[in-house]
Amino acid sequence: xxxxxxxxxxxxxxxxxxxxxxxxIEITGGGAxxxxxxxxxxxxxxxxxxxxxxxxxxxxxxxGRFRTLYTGPQNLNEASPIDFATWRGRNADAxxxxxxxxxxxxxxxxxxxxxxxxxxxxxxxxxxxxxPQQARATAHRIADFVYEKLTGDRGxxxxxxxxxxxxxxRYELQIADADGQNPQAALVSREPIISPAWxxxxxxxxxxxxxxxxxxxxxxxxxxxxxxxxxxxxxSNSAPAWxxxxRLLAVVLSRDGGTQIFVMNADGSxxxxxxxxxxxxxxxxxxxxxxxxxxxxxxxxSPQIYRVPAAGGDAQRVTFEGTxxxxxxxxxxxxxxxxxxxxxxxxQLAVMDLATRQTQVVGEGPRDESPxxxxxxxxxxxxxETNGRGFLATTSSDGRVKQRLSVPAADVREPAWxxxxxxx
Amino acid sequence: MKKILAAIACAAxxxxxxxxxxxEGAAVESRTPGTGATGQAVPGGxxxxxxxxxxxxxxxxxPSSPLAKRSVYFDFDSDAIRAEFKPLLxxxxxxxxxxxxxxxxxxxxxxxxxxxxxxxxxxxxxxxxVRRYLVFAGAPESRIEAVSLGEEKPxxxxxxxxxxxxxxRVDILYQGEF
Numbered sequence: 001x002x003x004x005x006x007x008x009x010x011x012x013x014x015x016x017x018x019x020x021x022x023x024x025i026e027i028t029g030g031g032a033x034x035x036x037x038x039x040x041x042x043x044x045x046x047x048x049x050x051x052x053x054x055x056x057x058x059x060x061x062x063x064g065r066f067r068t069l070y071t072g073p074q075n076l077n078e079a080s081p082i083d084f085a086t087w088r089g090r091n092a093d094a095x096x097x098x099x100x101x102x103x104x105x106x107x108x109x110x111x112x113x114x115x116x117x118x119x120x121x122x123x124x125x126x127x128x129x130x131x132p133q134q135a136r137a138t139a140h141r142i143a144d145f146v147y148e149k150l151t152g153d154r155g156x157x158x159x160x161x162x163x164x165x166x167x168x169x170r171y172e173l174q175i176a177d178a179d180g181q182n183p184q185a186a187l188v189s190r191e192p193i194i195s196p197a198w199x200x201x202x203x204x205x206x207x208x209x210x211x212x213x214x215x216x217x218x219x220x221x222x223x224x225x226x227x228x229x230x231x232x233x234x235x236s237n238s239a240p241a242w243x244x245x246x247r248l249l250a251v252v253l254s255r256d257g258g259t260q261i262f263v264m265n266a267d268g269s270x271x272x273x274x275x276x277x278x279x280x281x282x283x284x285x286x287x288x289x290x291x292x293x294x295x296x297x298x299x300x301x302s303p304q305i306y307r308v309p310a311a312g313g314d315a316q317r318v319t320f321e322g323t324x325x326x327x328x329x330x331x332x333x334x335x336x337x338x339x340x341x342x343x344x345x346x347x348q349l350a351v352m353d354l355a356t357r358q359t360q361v362v363g364e365g366p367r368d369e370s371p372x373x374x375x376x377x378x379x380x381x382x383x384x385e386t387n388g389r390g391f392l393a394t395t396s397s398d399g400r401v402k403q404r405l406s407v408p409a410a411d412v413r414e415p416a417w418x419x420x421x422x423x424x
Numbered sequence: 425m426k427k428i429l430a431a432i433a434c435a436a437x438x439x440x441x442x443x444x445x446x447x448e449g450a451a452v453e454s455r456t457p458g459t460g461a462t463g464q465a466v467p468g469g470x471x472x473x474x475x476x477x478x479x480x481x482x483x484x485x486x487p488s489s490p491l492a493k494r495s496v497y498f499d500f501d502s503d504a505i506r507a508e509f510k511p512l513l514x515x516x517x518x519x520x521x522x523x524x525x526x527x528x529x530x531x532x533x534x535x536x537x538x539x540x541x542x543x544x545x546x547x548x549x550x551x552x553x554v555r556r557y558l559v560f561a562g563a564p565e566s567r568i569e570a571v572s573l574g575e576e577k578p579x580x581x582x583x584x585x586x587x588x589x590x591x592x593r594v595d596i597l598y599q600g601e602f
Contacts, residue, residue, distance in 0.1 A: 234569055280545040
């Protein structure tokens with residue numbers, strides 16, 4: 001009977017398997033000052049296809065800010081009295097306990113509690129109702145709760161990432177959970193797709209598709225799958241970037257000659273030119289306060305990063321070191337600028353503190369591209385390459401913790417980290 | 425039956441070949457680059473060009489015509505038209521001037537190093553340079569569109585200088601070919 005059940009379970013897993021090839025994750029670095037935490041298997045979670053605490057454990061470990069301790073089954077739940085001396089003896093600074101309880105109509109309630117072990121106090125907990133299909137999402141929410149209570153920063157375990165997978169002649173714009181699970185194809189094409197950009201509400205993605213033998217900017221509604229060509233002028237249309245309020249798109253058009261930045265309404269109406277130069281101006285990015293547009297320009301003879309008031313005006317140069325600084329991306333707090341720097345033929349991810357102008361190279365190169373900040377600003381994702389194969393790498397903004405995300409036998413590129421999910 | 429099928433396949437091949445003239449061994453038509461990134465297009469029709477004028481050989485497909493050459497190559501970080509390509513562009517300008525139905529799409533390309541969007545801009549600069557040359561040589565601007573495919577459609581995928589040089593190009597396509 002057990003064999004039959006296993007076979008059934010396997011068949012179900014296969015049937016429910018994602019249509020798109022899974023991203024696999026490998027952690028390649030470790031942070032300093034990691035918090036040692038014990039995530040005790042939740043009472044009753046064996047009823048689920050995958051234990052919640054496996055997902056919580058993996059999330060916390062992958063963030064680089066926690067060291068997770070193996071506890072084995074403990075016969076504890078969120079209501080159990082805690083023997084703090086024992087957990088101190090195991091060097092745990094934090095402890096998570098909980099239980100999974102069946103509700104009528106196939107749903108479950110998950111209750112958990114987080115403890116500060118040295119202080120011997122509860123830091124709170126939650127009760128969450130879920131369907132079995134929501135188990136991973138529930139685990140990510142619990143990991144977000146733990147991460148925020150213990151680090152003071154909002155967690156990004158419930159966010160999503162967009163990226164492009166190229167396998168042979170096939171291009172797919174995929175959306176996956178931040179841990180690489182649950183990938184879904186938003187667009188499949190025989191022609192290239194580049195420069196995906198999330199709308200601030202996370203409901204739409206703008207991107208450039210070459211399906212008409214030239215670059216055209218589309219806005220794609222993720223819930224309905226409906227999409228609209230919002231910039232399809234004579235010449236090339238590319239590099240879409242949303243304003244922080246989601247009402248405007250900066251785009252790059254060649255319709256009036258050259259490669260120049262324009263601003264328009266998100267539906268494609270009201271197109272106006274931001275600057276007039278005879279140089280290449282491209283890769284616009286709004287600052288988080290909406291006041292400036294950062295961009296790449298070769299107006300000084302080599303590609304460098306500049307910024308201009310979003311309403312138009314005089315541009316100021318931002319990068320000065322080196323002869324190739326491109327792909328500006330602002331951190332969510334507006335204090336840091338991530339970009340790609342070429343140094344001796346190597347293209348590497350760098351981060352500049354905008355107040356002090358100090359720059360730190362955090363990527364390993366030699367072909368780093370397309371940086372994108374996580375919405376809490378603590379991690380960056382970017383594209384890179386080894387042995388001719390593209391993959392994605394995440395790195396903490398101090399460069400210490402690194403992970404790589406790859407798809408077997410395919411190129412992965414053009415990552416964009418989505419916003420926080422709406423509060424509920 | 426087999427023979428008939430083979431003959432059909434062969435005829436199809438010949439037709440396909442005649443629409444993909446080569447220059448320095450580089451496939452000009454963007455449907456046959458080394459990456460296989462193109463293959464079947466999502467929308468749009470087939471590869472076959474539309475013959476212009478009845479009976480006569482289409483000069484765009486006549487291998488002895490300069491119009492069969494469809495790629496212009498560029499130096500690193502440059503959009504200057506090299507002297508060797510001027511006779512070819514002069515021939516295309518004349519054809520566009522004299523053939524009222526002809527429309528052309530100039531697809532600029534860059535090598536793969538660096539930012540995809542910046543490379544798109546470099547390819548655009550090359551396509552714009554070819555457009556300006558054609559207009560200067562008398563081709564009507566209204567029937568020319570200059571676009572860029574950036575680094576997305578390499579004809580050569582090795583990481584060598586020779587390969588990068590073949591990817592820094594503008595391809596000239598006529599109606600029915602894009």
